[in-house]
Amino acid sequence: MIEVSPVPSFLAAKTGPRAWLLTRDHKRIGLMFLFATVAFLFLGGAFAMLLRTELVRPERDLFDATMYNRLFTMHGVVMVFLFMIPSIPAGFGNFVLPIMIGARDVAFPRLNLASFYIYLIGAFVTLGSLVGGGVDTGWTFYTPYSSTSPTAVAPTAIGIFIIGISSIITGINFITTVHTMRAKGMRWHDMPLFVWSIYATSIIQVLATPVLGLTLVLVGLDHVLGIGLFDPRVGGDPVLYQHLFWFYSHPAVYIMILPAMGVISEIVCTFAHRNPASYRAIAYSSLGIAFVGFLTWGHHLFVSGMSETDAAIFGVLSMFVAVFSAIKVFTWTGTLYRASIRLGTPLGYLFAFLFLFVFGGMTGVAVATQSLDVPWHDTYFVVAHFHFIMVGGTTTAFLAAWHYWFPKMFGRMYDERVGLLTAALVFGGFFMTFFPQFLLGNAGMPRRYYSYPDQYQALHVLSTGGSWALGLAMLLAFGQLVVAWRKGPRAPANPWHSRSFEWSTSSPPPEHNFVGPFVVRRGAYDYDLTQEEADARSTDR
Amino acid sequence: MNEIVREMLALPPQASTVAAEIDLLHFWVIGVTMFGATMIAALALWFTVRYRASRVGGKPSDAVERVQTPARIEIGLIALLVLLFLSWWVVGARQYSRLQTPPDDALEIWVVAKQWMWKFTDAEGNESESRLFVPVGQPVKLVMTSRDVIHSFYVPDFRVKMDVVPGRYTTVWFEATATGSYPILCTEYCGTEHSGMRGEVVVLSPTEYARWLRGGKAPQIAGIVYREPGAAEREIPRESIELVDQGERIAAREGCLRCHTTDGSPHIGPSFAGLYDTLVTMQDGSVVRADEAYLTASMMDPREHIHAGFPPVMPSYRGRLDPGETAALVELIRELAPHERWDTPAQTPSPKPDDRYPEPDAPGLPTYPPTRGVAGAIK
Numbered sequence: 025m026i027e028v029s030p031v032p033s034f035l036a037a038k039t040g041p042r043a044w045l046l047t048r049d050h051k052r053i054g055l056m057f058l059f060a061t062v063a064f065l066f067l068g069g070a071f072a073m074l075l076r077t078e079l080v081r082p083e084r085d086l087f088d089a090t091m092y093n094r095l096f097t098m099h100g101v102v103m104v105f106l107f108m109i110p111s112i113p114a115g116f117g118n119f120v121l122p123i124m125i126g127a128r129d130v131a132f133p134r135l136n137l138a139s140f141y142i143y144l145i146g147a148f149v150t151l152g153s154l155v156g157g158g159v160d161t162g163w164t165f166y167t168p169y170s171s172t173s174p175t176a177v178a179p180t181a182i183g184i185f186i187i188g189i190s191s192i193i194t195g196i197n198f199i200t201t202v203h204t205m206r207a208k209g210m211r212w213h214d215m216p217l218f219v220w221s222i223y224a225t226s227i228i229q230v231l232a233t234p235v236l237g238l239t240l241v242l243v244g245l246d247h248v249l250g251i252g253l254f255d256p257r258v259g260g261d262p263v264l265y266q267h268l269f270w271f272y273s274h275p276a277v278y279i280m281i282l283p284a285m286g287v288i289s290e291i292v293c294t295f296a297h298r299n300p301a302s303y304r305a306i307a308y309s310s311l312g313i314a315f316v317g318f319l320t321w322g323h324h325l326f327v328s329g330m331s332e333t334d335a336a337i338f339g340v341l342s343m344f345v346a347v348f349s350a351i352k353v354f355t356w357t358g359t360l361y362r363a364s365i366r367l368g369t370p371l372g373y374l375f376a377f378l379f380l381f382v383f384g385g386m387t388g389v390a391v392a393t394q395s396l397d398v399p400w401h402d403t404y405f406v407v408a409h410f411h412f413i414m415v416g417g418t419t420t421a422f423l424a425a426w427h428y429w430f431p432k433m434f435g436r437m438y439d440e441r442v443g444l445l446t447a448a449l450v451f452g453g454f455f456m457t458f459f460p461q462f463l464l465g466n467a468g469m470p471r472r473y474y475s476y477p478d479q480y481q482a483l484h485v486l487s488t489g490g491s492w493a494l495g496l497a498m499l500l501a502f503g504q505l506v507v508a509w510r511k512g513p514r515a516p517a518n519p520w521h522s523r524s525f526e527w528s529t530s531s532p533p534p535e536h537n538f539v540g541p542f543v544v545r546r547g548a549y550d551y552d553l554t555q556e557e558a559d560a561r562s563t564d565r
Numbered sequence: 566m567n568e569i570v571r572e573m574l575a576l577p578p579q580a581s582t583v584a585a586e587i588d589l590l591h592f593w594v595i596g597v598t599m600f601g602a603t604m605i606a607a608l609a610l611w612f613t614v615r616y617r618a619s620r621v622g623g624k625p626s627d628a629v630e631r632v633q634t635p636a637r638i639e640i641g642l643i644a645l646l647v648l649l650f651l652s653w654w655v656v657g658a659r660q661y662s663r664l665q666t667p668p669d670d671a672l673e674i675w676v677v678a679k680q681w682m683w684k685f686t687d688a689e690g691n692e693s694e695s696r697l698f699v700p701v702g703q704p705v706k707l708v709m710t711s712r713d714v715i716h717s718f719y720v721p722d723f724r725v726k727m728d729v730v731p732g733r734y735t736t737v738w739f740e741a742t743a744t745g746s747y748p749i750l751c752t753e754y755c756g757t758e759h760s761g762m763r764g765e766v767v768v769l770s771p772t773e774y775a776r777w778l779r780g781g782k783a784p785q786i787a788g789i790v791y792r793e794p795g796a797a798e799r800e801i802p803r804e805s806i807e808l809v810d811q812g813e814r815i816a817a818r819e820g821c822l823r824c825h826t827t828d829g830s831p832h833i834g835p836s837f838a839g840l841y842d843t844l845v846t847m848q849d850g851s852v853v854r855a856d857e858a859y860l861t862a863s864m865m866d867p868r869e870h871i872h873a874g875f876p877p878v879m880p881s882y883r884g885r886l887d888p889g890e891t892a893a894l895v896e897l898i899r900e901l902a903p904h905e906r907w908d909t910p911a912q913t914p915s916p917k918p919d920d921r922y923p924e925p926d927a928p929g930l931p932t933y934p935p936t937r938g939v940a941g942a943i944k
Contacts, residue, residue, distance in 0.1 A: 089757050162754050168731060169714040169755060256732025257884065259866060262715055263730060296616075297623060301634035327717065328728045329735045332665055336658045343650040350646050351639065357605055358634045360612035364623030367613070378609050383602035390594045393653045395587055395660030399724040402717060402752040463575040466591075468721025470752040473760035477748065483575070521625035555626035 031539060033435065033532040048133035049535060053140050054118030055433065060144065061115055062502065064106040065419070069495055071099035076457075076491040079484050082475045089474040093160035094175075096472060100163030101154060101180065105187050106147050108418060109276065112283035113229070114139070114194050116425050117222045119433060121198060123526040123533060124216045126207025126542035126562075131200035135193050143190035150183030162472060164273070167254035167265040171246040178247045181240040188233045188240075191279075195229030198222055207525075209544040216524045216548040217293075217306050221286025224310035228275045228282075228317065236272035239265065263328050270321035278317040278345075281413060282310055284421030285352055288377055291428050292356045294522040295371040299549040301358030309348040316344045326397045335394045342392035349385050353378065368520065369443030373424035376451040377417060384412025387462070405465025411458045423450065423501055430505060431515030435532045438508035446504065449497035456490025521555060524548045528562045538564035580747055580768075581723035582740040583664060588724070590656050597649065664725065667738035671706035672699070675808075675892045678729040679712040680755055681762035686889065688896060690808050691778060695764040697749065699741060700774035706738040708857060710888045717753035720766055728753055732865065732883075734858050741768040812897030815890050824879065827901060834879060835872050841902035846873040860895050 031037075034051045044052055075095050078086050087095075122130055130136050153159065157176025161169055170177050202223050206215070243265070245251050252258035254265040289306050293299065300306055322330065322338030330338075356378065365371070387409040391397050400406060431437055460483040469480045476484070518527040525548060529538055546553065546561040553561070570592050571579070579585050623629060674697065675686045685697045699705045709718060711731040718737060719726040727737035741747075751762035769777060816822050816837075824833035835845075845855050848871040853859055863870050864886060867879035886894070 089760070093754075093757065093759075160757070166715060166754065172714065173756070256730075259881075259883070260732075262732070297618065297625070298629050299631050299633075301632070302636070302639060305639060326661070327726050329730065329733070332658070332662050335661055336654075339657065340651075340654050343647075343654060346650065347643060347647055351643060353605060354639060354642050355634075357609050357612070358639075360609055360616065361634070362630075362632050363612065363616045364618045364621050364627070364629055365613050365616050366618045366625070371613070375606060375609060375613075379602050379606035382605045383598060386598035386601055387595075389650055389653065390591075390598060393590070393594060393657035395657045395664060396591055396594060398661070398664055398726050399587065399719075399721065401726055402719075402754075467575040468577055468719070468748075468750065470719065470750050470760075472754040475760045477763075550631075551629045552631040554628045557628070 031534040033530065034535045035434070035532050037535040046137070048129070048137055050118050050122050050130045050133065050136060051433075051533065051537075053136050054115055054120075056140055057110055057118060057143070058115035060140075060147070061107050061111040064102050064147070065111070065422075066498070068099055068102035068107055069498065071095050071102065073491060073495055075099060076488040078474075079476075080488050082478060082481065084475075090158075090160065092474040093162075093472070094154070094158045097159050097162050098154045101150060101159075101184070103414070104163055104276070104280075105150065105184050108280045108414060109187075109191060110143060110194075111422050112287060112418070112425060113198070113222055113225050113279070114143070114190075116218075116287070116429060117194075117198060117225075117283060120429060120526045121219055121222055122201060122205065123529060123537050124219050124524065124548075125202065125205060126210060126525055126538070126544055126564075127201060127205035128536045128538070129205075130197050131205055132197050135197055139190045139193040139197070142193065143187055146183050146186030146188075146190060148183075149186060150180055153179035153183060164269060165240075165243055166269075167243065167246065167262045168256060168260070170243055171250075171252070171255045173247075178244040181244040181247075185237050185240050188237045191229045192233050195226035195233075198226040199230065207542040207544050213303065213307070214544060214547045216526075217289035217300065217303070217310075218283075218286035220307040221282045221289070221310045224314040225279050225282045227311075227314050228279050232272045232275040232279075232318070235268060236276070239268040239272065242268075263325070266325055266328060267321065270324045271318075274321040274324065275314075275317040277410075277413070278313050280418050282313060284377075284418040285310065285349075287421045287425040287428070288356060288374060289352070290522075290524060291370045291374050291424055292359050293549050293551075294428075294520045294524065295368055295374070296359050296363035296365050297521065298359065298363045298551050299547075301355045301361070303547075303549065305351050305355050309351045312348040313345055316341060316348065320345060320392075323392045323397070326394055327401045339392050339394050343389055346385055346389045346392075349381075353382055353385075366520075367440075367444070368427075369438070369440055369447055370424045370428040372444045372447035373420050373427065373450075376447060376454075377420045377424065380412050380416025380420060380451075380454065384409055384416055387412065399468070400465055402471055403465035404461040404469045404471055407471050408458045408461035408465060411461070416454055416458070420450065420454075423447070423498075426501075426505060428520075429526075430508065431519045432526060432531050432533070434509050434512075435515050435530075436508050436512035437515045437519065438504055438512055442500075442504045446497055446501040450494065450501065453490055453492075453494030453497045457487050457494050458490070460484075460486045460490070518555075523550055523553070523558050525562055528559065529564065540564045577721045579722070579724075580741055580743050580745070581720075581725065582742060583660070584722070584724045587660055590653070590660065594653055664738075667706040667736060668704040668740075671704035671738055673706050673708060674699070675889075676707045676709040676718065676729065677712060677888045677892075678709065678716040678718070678751070678762075680714065681751070681758040683718075683749060683762070683764045686808065686892065688808050689778070690811065695749075697764065697766045698774065698777050699766060699768055700771050701741050701744050701768050702771075704738055704740040706736055708734055708736050708892075710734050710861075710891075712888055714755050715753045716751045716755050716762065719750045719752040720747050721750065722747040723766075726752060734861055741766070744768045744770055744773075808893050808896040809900045811890075812893035812895075812900075815886070815893055816897060819882070819885065821894070831875075834875055837898045838901040839903045841899045843903065847871060848873050848877075857895050857899075860898055861891055864891060864894065 034049055078092055153176040159175045159177055159180045161173050161177060202219060242253050246254055252260045254260045254262050256262060320338060320342040322334055323342045326335050391400050391406060391409055427443055464480055464483045467480060469476060515531045517530050542564045544562045550558060571588060576588060579588060673688060677684045682695060684694050686692050709729045711729045713731060716729040717726060718729055723739040725737055725739045727735050745768055747766045749764035749766060751759060826832050826836040827838055829836050829838040840855050843855050844852050846852050865881060865883045867881060868877050871877045
């Protein structure tokens with residue numbers, strides 16, 4: 025085990041703003057992505073708080089309907105395009121993926137930095153038009169409303185288009201890195217499972233994002249030039265837009281959740297201190313989700329006048345995604361069997377993830393059941409379902425990843441008691457926010473409603489109270505990490521006694537990840553070796 | 566029991582013939598979901614307690630035995646899950662099919678949605694805004710379109726919903742099982758006042774419905790849920806003009822009758838008479854049923870759907886006919902429908918097809934007997 029590195033860590037190697045802003049080090053770029061995405065998480069969260077607070081009463085409290093419509097658009101766009109999609113892949117993927125495969129950097133370090141700046145430019149254009157101009161179409165930009173809405177639809181579309189370029193570049197970079205940069209001796213099935221999930225994610229990013237770009241260009245042209253591709257007044261078809269939009273945006277859901285699954289796979293093996301119940305099941309189901317994810321978009325159109333046959337096909341294909349996800353869930357749970365489990369904050373988040381993801385995922389199968397989707401479609405039930413996946417799943421895994429890789433990134437430890445407490449608070453706040461929304465949806469409460477019939481108020485109040493608790497828990501979680509960064513005790517190279525390769529180098533790693541060339545003669549989950557044997561078989565000297 | 570679960574899940578009352586069976590599937594699916602999520606989390610927690618490191622005596626750096634879960638366990642669990650999901654899917658598909666297929670004897674009502682209100686018109690021309698009057702125990706089919714953006718017609722108590730799309734017609738049907746008032750909510754985001762786009766379905770007893778049809782005052786129903794300003798107290802027009810009569814006037818005014826006859830003889834275009842619900846061969850060889858959707862599409866995009874043998878000379882009426890006028894024309898064509906509904910062949914093209922528009926040769930397609938009179942089909 026390398027406790028003291030003879031070379032300075034990447035944090036200490038070169039300092040000053042210039043060294044950071046022009047860096048080609050994947051770790052620094054990853055950290056910059058992470059800081060940006062956390063900032064957008066809090067921005068999007070602030071929008072959500074305002075929305076929830078307005079919904080405490082059916083009457084006007086804080087702002088009028090126009091402002092409300094703009095706010096839920098901002099919340100959706102910021103959370104989806106600025107936080108959720110880049111968060112784990114571009115953030116943690118950048119930081120740990122090259123180290124995990126024993127590489128000195130990604131395949132295209134300059135493109136990597138370009139991806140970050142393209143993302144920032146896109147973020148500024150998008151935010152500028154959202155906040156400056158105001159867009160009230162929702163993040164889905166459904167036509168013909170978006171073609172006729174007198175708001176800044178086109179600039180926002182341009183912003184998201186630019187962010188899409190960043191997403192594609194990062195995807196290409198990771199695919200190339202995994203194919204060409206693996207350490208000497210590392211076979212595909214020696215790779216940590218997080219790498220498989222990022223690889224599958226990158227495939228979706230490269231294949232699906234161009235369709236979003238194309239669709240947004242068409243919406244922009246519709247809006248600015250009135251070419252009317254989606255406008256029925258001149259012969260366009262608004263439902264065509266929904267097909268094109270969901271052809272990207274449904275796979276995009278898997279861009280958001282697959283990396284989270286990768287994080288969970290790492291944490292469960294590390295804290296269970298054993299090999300995954302089935303390595304191949306987890307690795308291949310990621311690819312399965314990436315593939316089937318492209319064939320399910322039609323389940324968003326069950327009440328748009330779809331034929332029974334189409335609905336049946338899309339319904340059954342959607343269930344395959346749940347089957348692949350269930351393979352992962354069973355394997356994670358099975359990994360805890362006959363293990364040697366140590367409690368830690370990441371494991372606390374893992375429990376929250378398991379419950380919320382299974383609940384959210386199975387309600388996903390429920391809304392893909394054709395006749396049940398009819399009453400649930402576009403109600404709070406759907407809102408609750410995807411927040412269970414996106415917040416209960418991805419954001420919980422994002423927090424878990426922060427706590428899991430924090431010692432590696434900053435070389436500091438945080439307080440486990442505070443960590444577990446905030447994990448419990450995140451779970452409680454989340455559940456209180458979104459569980460009532462399932463009931464609201466059952467009762468018939470449509471989404472994107474500024475005002476609502478009185479009988480829905482009690483559940484809205486409960487949900488709003490939960491959202492405040494969740495906001496507080498998030499502040500606490502990141503607050504404790506900031507404190508740990510400044511004052512936490514020094515972390516060893518491998519505080520969790522993991523066998524995964526990113527822990528083979530010092531914490532924080534040196535500028536080029538390893539001192540010498542990294543050579544591997546074992547798999548990432550060989551817990552049947554003692555720590556000394558494992559270290560001897562994966563070494564950089 | 567059923568009622569208790571329904572209340573626990575905050576579901577509204579079951580006021581239509583399909584509500585109870587959809588709710589039953591709902592109970593089953595949600596029950597499995599809650600059970601599954603709880604079991605997985607409980608199992609994970611139990612393993613954590615049972616196999617905690619201090620208890621199994623493991624030191625962090627120790628080597629542990631490599632455990633491989635037998636594949637048959639995973640495969641068995643997955644097979645079980647697939648069967649479970651498939652059962653949801655089969656029941657869901659059957660119910661969806663039922664929701665999509667209005668009964669033949671359904672009462673038809675035309676719905677036009679616009680930002681941010683609902684307008685209802687029946688075949689006799691009775692109009693109402695925001696309040697839809699229907700008789701209890703009678704299937705009602707709504708033929709819906711939008712004047713501006715996409716809306717969605719949703720009645721939670723009936724468990725039915727359908728998007729209302731500009732430029733096309735969608736249908737939804739329900740049969741109310743109890744008199745009373747049930748809220749209508751718009752569920753597709755449609756702009757500033759989206760949340761204010763509400764209405765109500767007023768379900769009347771047959772006698773009260775008959776009274777309403779005769780132009781009586783809207784009956785007072787107990788328990789009206791939503792009272793939108795200006796929505797509830799609207800007067801129903803005393804003198805209703807039948808939609809068919811309106812259609813005739815519009816057809817004359819817009820020049821439809823210069824090319825389309827109403828006596829069944831083909832002219833420049835196919836005759837209105839004997840057209841509705843027949844199978845029409847297109848110029849590209851495909852065969853479509855001349856239903857409401859096709860008729861509407863033919864008015865809006867005539868060049869898209871060329872009836873075989875007729876020249877593509879019709880201009881588009883998009884923007885020249887409002888949805889109400891379109892509905893009236895469709896109603897006129899329906900009135901002139903042949904009696905035998907399903908097996909009636911399409912009209913034969915005009916005897917002298919224009920040379921510039923040669924007959925398509927469509928091998929393998931069913932050919933229809935030449936010149937079969939349809940004039941007798943007119944009422």
